[in-house]
Amino acid sequence: xxxxxxxxxxxxxxKSEFIRREFExxxxxxxxxxxxxxxxxxxxxxxxxKTENAKEVSERLKTVFGIVSVSPAIKTDANVENIxxxxxxxxxxxxxxxxxxxxxxxxxxxxxxxxxxxxxLVGEEILNSxxxxxxxxxxxxxxFIEVRDDLAFIFDKxxxxxxxxxxxxxxxxxxxxxxxxDSPVAAWMMMRRGCEIVVLHLGNVNxxxxxxxxxxxxxxxxxxxxxxPYDKILEKISEHSGRYTCIVCKRFMYRIAERIAEIExxxxxxxxxxxxxxxxxxxxxxxxxxxxxxxxYMPLVGMDKEDIIKIAKDIGTYGLVKGKKCDYIPxxxxxxxxxxxxxxxxxxxxxxxxxxxVQDNFILKxxxxx
Amino acid sequence: xxxxxxxxxxxxxxKSEFIRREFExxxxxxxxxxxxxxxxxxxxxxxxxKTENAKEVSERLKTVFGIVSVSPAIKTDANVENIxxxxxxxxxxxxxxxxxxxxxxxxxxxxxxxxxxxxxLVGEEILNSxxxxxxxxxxxxxxFIEVRDDLAFIFDKxxxxxxxxxxxxxxxxxxxxxxxxDSPVAAWMMMRRGCEIVVLHLGNVNxxxxxxxxxxxxxxxxxxxxxxPYDKILEKISEHSGRYTCIVCKRFMYRIAERIAEIExxxxxxxxxxxxxxxxxxxxxxxxxxxxxxxxYMPLVGMDKEDIIKIAKDIGTYGLVKGKKCDYIPxxxxxxxxxxxxxxxxxxxxxxxxxxxVQDNFILKxxxxx
Numbered sequence: 035x036x037x038x039x040x041x042x043x044x045x046x047x048x049k050s051e052f053i054r055r056e057f058e059x060x061x062x063x064x065x066x067x068x069x070x071x072x073x074x075x076x077x078x079x080x081x082x083x084k085t086e087n088a089k090e091v092s093e094r095l096k097t098v099f100g101i102v103s104v105s106p107a108i109k110t111d112a113n114v115e116n117i118x119x120x121x122x123x124x125x126x127x128x129x130x131x132x133x134x135x136x137x138x139x140x141x142x143x144x145x146x147x148x149x150x151x152x153x154x155l156v157g158e159e160i161l162n163s164x165x166x167x168x169x170x171x172x173x174x175x176x177x178f179i180e181v182r183d184d185l186a187f188i189f190d191k192x193x194x195x196x197x198x199x200x201x202x203x204x205x206x207x208x209x210x211x212x213x214x215x216d217s218p219v220a221a222w223m224m225m226r227r228g229c230e231i232v233v234l235h236l237g238n239v240n241x242x243x244x245x246x247x248x249x250x251x252x253x254x255x256x257x258x259x260x261x262x263p264y265d266k267i268l269e270k271i272s273e274h275s276g277r278y279t280c281i282v283c284k285r286f287m288y289r290i291a292e293r294i295a296e297i298e299x300x301x302x303x304x305x306x307x308x309x310x311x312x313x314x315x316x317x318x319x320x321x322x323x324x325x326x327x328x329x330x331y332m333p334l335v336g337m338d339k340e341d342i343i344k345i346a347k348d349i350g351t352y353g354l355v356k357g358k359k360c361d362y363i364p365x366x367x368x369x370x371x372x373x374x375x376x377x378x379x380x381x382x383x384x385x386x387x388x389x390x391x392v393q394d395n396f397i398l399k400x401x402x403x404x
Numbered sequence: 405x406x407x408x409x410x411x412x413x414x415x416x417x418x419k420s421e422f423i424r425r426e427f428e429x430x431x432x433x434x435x436x437x438x439x440x441x442x443x444x445x446x447x448x449x450x451x452x453x454k455t456e457n458a459k460e461v462s463e464r465l466k467t468v469f470g471i472v473s474v475s476p477a478i479k480t481d482a483n484v485e486n487i488x489x490x491x492x493x494x495x496x497x498x499x500x501x502x503x504x505x506x507x508x509x510x511x512x513x514x515x516x517x518x519x520x521x522x523x524x525l526v527g528e529e530i531l532n533s534x535x536x537x538x539x540x541x542x543x544x545x546x547x548f549i550e551v552r553d554d555l556a557f558i559f560d561k562x563x564x565x566x567x568x569x570x571x572x573x574x575x576x577x578x579x580x581x582x583x584x585x586d587s588p589v590a591a592w593m594m595m596r597r598g599c600e601i602v603v604l605h606l607g608n609v610n611x612x613x614x615x616x617x618x619x620x621x622x623x624x625x626x627x628x629x630x631x632x633p634y635d636k637i638l639e640k641i642s643e644h645s646g647r648y649t650c651i652v653c654k655r656f657m658y659r660i661a662e663r664i665a666e667i668e669x670x671x672x673x674x675x676x677x678x679x680x681x682x683x684x685x686x687x688x689x690x691x692x693x694x695x696x697x698x699x700x701y702m703p704l705v706g707m708d709k710e711d712i713i714k715i716a717k718d719i720g721t722y723g724l725v726k727g728k729k730c731d732y733i734p735x736x737x738x739x740x741x742x743x744x745x746x747x748x749x750x751x752x753x754x755x756x757x758x759x760x761x762v763q764d765n766f767i768l769k770x771x772x773x774x
């Protein structure tokens with residue numbers, strides 16, 4: 035029956051007309067990337083798609099960033115006869131004998147009927163021909179009617195989307211991706227807020243291939259990534275740093291990310307850092323690790339591990355992480371390091387040389403691995 | 405009936421014995437701050453409180469940071485007779501005729517019975533004397549039995565707590581608090597992760613008094629705060645900055661926060677910043693705003709407004725925000741500023757002078773307002 039998909043986005047936060055139009059333009063671009071060319075039209079803070087596969091298309095669209103909810107719907111002309119007829123036909127299909135139902139109408143534009151009129155009329159028609167009963171508080175099924183100027187949309191479901199902002203509507207970040215639970219969630223959260231990401235992984239490509247694929251499920255495009263072999267560097271760091279290894283290692287990663295940010299014209303980096311989860315993540319250590327001039331975004335910083343795991347499961351990265359423990363974590367990692375000690379270690383091992391080497395041979399010469 | 409409260413914390417993430425003991429010590433300190441002196445004992449990753457007001461104490465403790473869940477319980481000796489008798493008495497109290505119930509036992513220590521034995525025995529006893537039926541999948545009521553060495557705890561509810569880490573277990577942050585929805589949520593999230601906060605508000609004390617009181621509900625102690633009159637400074641900023649006002653204003657606030665961080669020995673600042681919510685919050689602008697040497701934590705940066713409002717309602721700050729719109733927001737705020745333009749504006753207006761003035765007269769001379 036459905037011939038249309040209704041797409042809702044966070045319009046209440048798009049107060050300026052200009053920003054709203056920009057938002058819509060980018061959202062439509064991303065919708066087309068997801069479902070291919072489609073017959074799309076706009077009307078009063080909604081985007082609509084004309085399609086014979088409205089259910090399937092709705093399912094595919096609900097994971098496009100920026101979409102708050104979708105509904106497979108039946109589009110018709112905004113007159114009482116059409117609305118009643120189609121609402122009744124839909125009701126007959128979905129309401130089973132004895133079930134409680136509600137009719138909810140809303141309207142914008144000029145009409146010679148009110149929302150209440152429609153609700154009463156359709157409600158009565160349904161009662162006359164179906165063995166159901168009205169329950170506005172706690173219905174089993176609801177018939178929704180949205181009248182927009184000359185058109186009416188009739189539907190029975192609002193399928194929740196991911197919300198957020200359209201991918202690539204907000205500039206670019208370098209995402210430090212490890213093989214753990216946290217960093218893919220952090221990257222995903224910033225992607226959901228419209229930021230394009232370029233991935234940096236220190237290790238090998240196989241470790242993160244599946245996670246990358248999963249993240250690309252949301253973007254419908256390849257995510258650029260820099261993969262930099264790390265074993266030998268980390269060995270060296272560990273030799274020189276002892277109990278400070280995790281801090282020196284992170285500063286190294288941050289600095290490589292900063293180099294890539296310059297090349298990729300990115301506005302910051304994003305990491306899965308979290309307060310107090312492991313020894314290196316005290317406020318004291320994070321202050322020392324945070325050695326960059328560009329912003330480091332840590333969207334998980336105020337969350338519990340439990341919350342992070344929940345998101346990882348929801349977005350499908352949880353099952354893909356390797357969870358291999360780093361061999362170089364010291365037995366008793368330092369919880370309170372200082373800038374002085376760390377810079378001394380870095381100087382002794384000549385860390386600049388390692389950074390320049392990575393810069394020359396992997397960032398500049400080799401470039402992104404895809 | 406209840407004579408004990410069981411307190412559970414996120415023990416699975418406290419792998420080292422030393423860190424766990426530190427955590428427990430701080431949690432117990434905070435528990436005592438909430439409920440006064442109490443008879444507390446520890447046993448195998450649980451904290452217990454002996455009390456005749458177990459229900460009321462549980463309700464009060466569920467909002468202490470670091471507590472994952474609490475249960476009013478009945479403590480008894482770990483022998484089969486006692487356990488059965490008390491479980492039956494509790495069952496008689498809570499299971500109504502016809503209801504489905506389950507018995508769940510777990511055990512650690514050495515005993516001459518297994519958890520399964522207990523479940524079967526207690527289940528049978530209940531069936532014999534109550535008109536209920538067993539349903540392990542979807543029970544209306546559950547009798548939980550936790551055996552710990554020589555003690556057994558019998559209860560029927562796990563009341564969810566806030567999780568997180570004990571307040572003041574993780575160092576100190578300066579929290580920029582405005583009169584809006586976001587910043588109290590940001591401060592609260594870092595508090596929940598164990599960070600002590602010192603508040604900085606640019607404005608007057610009345611605007612944020614209620615929010616401060618609400619945040620102090622969670623800490624059971626006064627939160628130190630610096631309140632700095634801002635009208636005249638903001639007027640000046642606006643005069644010089646035009647469309648760049650919000651950016652210059654934020655940089656000013658950040659710098660004041662940094663000064664206070666030095667004095668208060670804090671490890672960073674926390675703000676309610678969020679990507680793309682308002683014009684000043686583009687990645688380009690945030691990069692310019694982020695002008696400090698110390699870390700700026702933005703726990704809301706990856707969240708939707710909807711998520712933030714939900715937390716604000718849950719923690720009780722939503723109804724307290726004044727939501728007054730700033731009079732100085734430009735009609736068309738700049739979405740892409742640059743460091744060069746902003747520093748030029750700052751130099752022209754002699755912003756250093758304003759910072760020094762605030763430093764001398766409000767931070768050093770006047771100090772925290774409480």
